[in-house]
Amino acid sequence: MKEQPDPAAALTVTVLFFAAAADIIQRETVQLQLHEGVTLADLQQQLYSRWPELSQRLPTLMWAVNEQYATPQTILRAGDQVACIPPVSGG
Amino acid sequence: MKEQPDPAAALTVTVLFFAAAADIIQRETVQLQLHEGVTLADLQQQLYSRWPELSQRLPTLMWAVNEQYATPQTILRAGDQVACIPPVSGG
Amino acid sequence: MIQLTHEPLDHAALLQSVSSHQAGAALLFLGTVREFTAGQQTLQLNYTAYESMALGQLEQLQQDALQQFPVTAVGIQHRLGELALGDVSVAIAVSSPHRADAYECSRWLIDTLKQRIPIWKQEHYADGRVEWQHPGEPTGQVAEADSEPQSGASTDGQ
Amino acid sequence: MIQLTHEPLDHAALLQSVSSHQAGAALLFLGTVREFTAGQQTLQLNYTAYESMALGQLEQLQQDALQQFPVTAVGIQHRLGELALGDVSVAIAVSSPHRADAYECSRWLIDTLKQRIPIWKQEHYADGRVEWQHPGEPTGQVAEADSEPQSGASTDGQ
Numbered sequence: 001m002k003e004q005p006d007p008a009a010a011l012t013v014t015v016l017f018f019a020a021a022a023d024i025i026q027r028e029t030v031q032l033q034l035h036e037g038v039t040l041a042d043l044q045q046q047l048y049s050r051w052p053e054l055s056q057r058l059p060t061l062m063w064a065v066n067e068q069y070a071t072p073q074t075i076l077r078a079g080d081q082v083a084c085i086p087p088v089s090g091g
Numbered sequence: 092m093k094e095q096p097d098p099a100a101a102l103t104v105t106v107l108f109f110a111a112a113a114d115i116i117q118r119e120t121v122q123l124q125l126h127e128g129v130t131l132a133d134l135q136q137q138l139y140s141r142w143p144e145l146s147q148r149l150p151t152l153m154w155a156v157n158e159q160y161a162t163p164q165t166i167l168r169a170g171d172q173v174a175c176i177p178p179v180s181g182g
Numbered sequence: 183m184i185q186l187t188h189e190p191l192d193h194a195a196l197l198q199s200v201s202s203h204q205a206g207a208a209l210l211f212l213g214t215v216r217e218f219t220a221g222q223q224t225l226q227l228n229y230t231a232y233e234s235m236a237l238g239q240l241e242q243l244q245q246d247a248l249q250q251f252p253v254t255a256v257g258i259q260h261r262l263g264e265l266a267l268g269d270v271s272v273a274i275a276v277s278s279p280h281r282a283d284a285y286e287c288s289r290w291l292i293d294t295l296k297q298r299i300p301i302w303k304q305e306h307y308a309d310g311r312v313e314w315q316h317p318g319e320p321t322g323q324v325a326e327a328d329s330e331p332q333s334g335a336s337t338d339g340q
Numbered sequence: 341m342i343q344l345t346h347e348p349l350d351h352a353a354l355l356q357s358v359s360s361h362q363a364g365a366a367l368l369f370l371g372t373v374r375e376f377t378a379g380q381q382t383l384q385l386n387y388t389a390y391e392s393m394a395l396g397q398l399e400q401l402q403q404d405a406l407q408q409f410p411v412t413a414v415g416i417q418h419r420l421g422e423l424a425l426g427d428v429s430v431a432i433a434v435s436s437p438h439r440a441d442a443y444e445c446s447r448w449l450i451d452t453l454k455q456r457i458p459i460w461k462q463e464h465y466a467d468g469r470v471e472w473q474h475p476g477e478p479t480g481q482v483a484e485a486d487s488e489p490q491s492g493a494s495t496d497g498q
Contacts, residue, residue, distance in 0.1 A: 205374060
C-alpha cells in the first residue's frame with residue numbers, strides 16, 4: 001500500500017455497480033475518498049472489506065476505469081469513474 | 092443399345108435446354124421419338140451426335156427426368172420430360 | 183416460405199416467417215449483386231431457372247435442412263429476371279434455439295443451393311460481354327470467343 | 341450504425357445501412373427471447389447496461405471487426421429494458437464481397453459482444469424467480485437461495 005497521509009492530496013473516486021453487484025451492496029454508486037498514488041487493487045480491497053459477499057458471490061468481477069477495462073495496477077486519479085462489472089450477459 | 096424396332100412401342104420425349112445449353116443448340120425444346128426401353132444415356136448420345144459442341148463446350152452437364160436429377164441408366168417412359176442442365180449458378 | 187419470383191424479394195416477410203418463441207437466434211442471408219469481381223465490372227445480372235424443378239428442389243432443400251440441423255424454421259427466396267447492382271438475388275432465413283446451429287444451417291443452405299438448384303446467372307459486363315456463369319466450366323466459351331480470363335460470379339461466390 | 345436503445349430495434353434499417361455495391365453478401369443476425377431453456381420457462385427478460393461504456397465498447401467492436409475481417413460494413417444494435425418472448429434483443433449486420441467472411445465476422449461479433457460489452461440480462465421465470473444471468477458464475481446465488489439448477493441464458497446462448 002502506497003497511501004500517502006497528506007490530506008491535501010486526497011482524491012474522490014466514484015464507483016458504479018451494476019446488475020447483481022448493485023443488488024448485493026444495495027446501491028448503484030459509492031463515493032470513496034482515496035489518496036494520491038492509490039491503485040485499482042487498493043480500491044477493490046476497500047470494497048471487498050466493506051462488502052465481503054461481493055467477491056464471494058461474484059468471484060470473477062471485471063473492473064473499468066473511465067469506461068475502459070482496467071488492470072488492478074491502474075493508478076487512480078481525481079474524478080475517475082470506476083465501475084464494478086459482473087460477468088456480462090448481453091446479446 | 093436396347094432399342095426395339097417395334098414402331099408400336101415408340102414413345103415421345105421432350106427435352107428442355109437452359110442457359111448456355113439453349114444458346115449452343117439455339118432452341119429451348121427438342122422432341123425426340125424413341126423406343127421402349129431406351130435409357131437417358133441413349134438419349135444423350137443422340138443429342139451429342141446431333142450437336143457435338145454441346146458436350147465439347149459443357150463437359151459437366153447434369154440431366155433431370157421429370158424434375159429430378161437422374162442417372163444415365165434411367166429408363167425413359169412415354170411423356171417424360173427430360174432436362175439438360177448446365178452447371179447451375181444461382182444464389 | 184419458399185418463393186421463386188421475378189419481383190423484388192420481400193426478405194422482411196421471409197425473416198418474419200421464421201420467427202418463433204422456440205428460437206433464440208434468427209439469421210438472414212442475402213446474396214446481392216456486386217459491382218466488381220476480379221477487376222471486371224458488372225452492370226447487371228439476368229437470372230433464369232427451370233422454374234418448376236427449381237421450386238421443387240428448393241422445397242426439398244428446406245426439408246433436408248430441417249432434418250439435418252436442430253433448427254426451428256427455414257425459408258428461402260430466389261429472384262429471377264434482370265437484377266441491378268445492389269439488388270438481392272437470394273434470401274435465406276433460419277431460426278434456431280442456439281445460434282451456432284443457425285449459422286451452420288444457413289451456410290449449408292446457400293452452399294447447397296448453389297450446387298443443386300437449376301438456376302443460371304448471366305453476367306452483363308461493362309465492356310459489353312454477356313456471359314453465363316458456369317462454375318467449374320471454362321469461361322468465355324459460350325457467348326464470346328475464348329479470349330476472356332477466368333471470372334468468378336458477381337454475387338457472393340467463392 | 342451503432343445503437344443502444346430502449347425502443348424495439350429497427351433491424352431493417354440496420355441491414356439497409358450495410359448494403360453496398362461492393363458487397364456480394366449481407367448477413368443479419370438477430371438474438372430473440374426464447375421461451376424454454378433447459379426446461380425452464382421464461383416470461384420476460386430485462387436488459388440493463390453501463391450505457392456510456394457499452395456504447396463505446398460497441399463502437400470499438402465495430403472498428404475491430406472492420407480491421408480483422410475483409411468485410412464492407414458492420415452495424416450493431418442492442419435493446420435495453422423489458423423484452424417479451426420473441427422480441428429481438430440484439431441485431432448484427434455485416435456485408436462483405438464474399439459470403440464466408442460475412443459469416444465468420446458475424447459469429448465473431450456476437451461471440452465477442454457476449455464476452456465484452458457491459459450489458460446484463462435478468463431472467464423472469466414462470467415459476468416466479470428473477471435471476472441475473474452471469475455466464476461462468478454459479479447460478480441461483482444472487483436473487484435466490486442456491487436451490488436452482490444450472491441454467492443457460494434464454495436468448496441464443498451456447
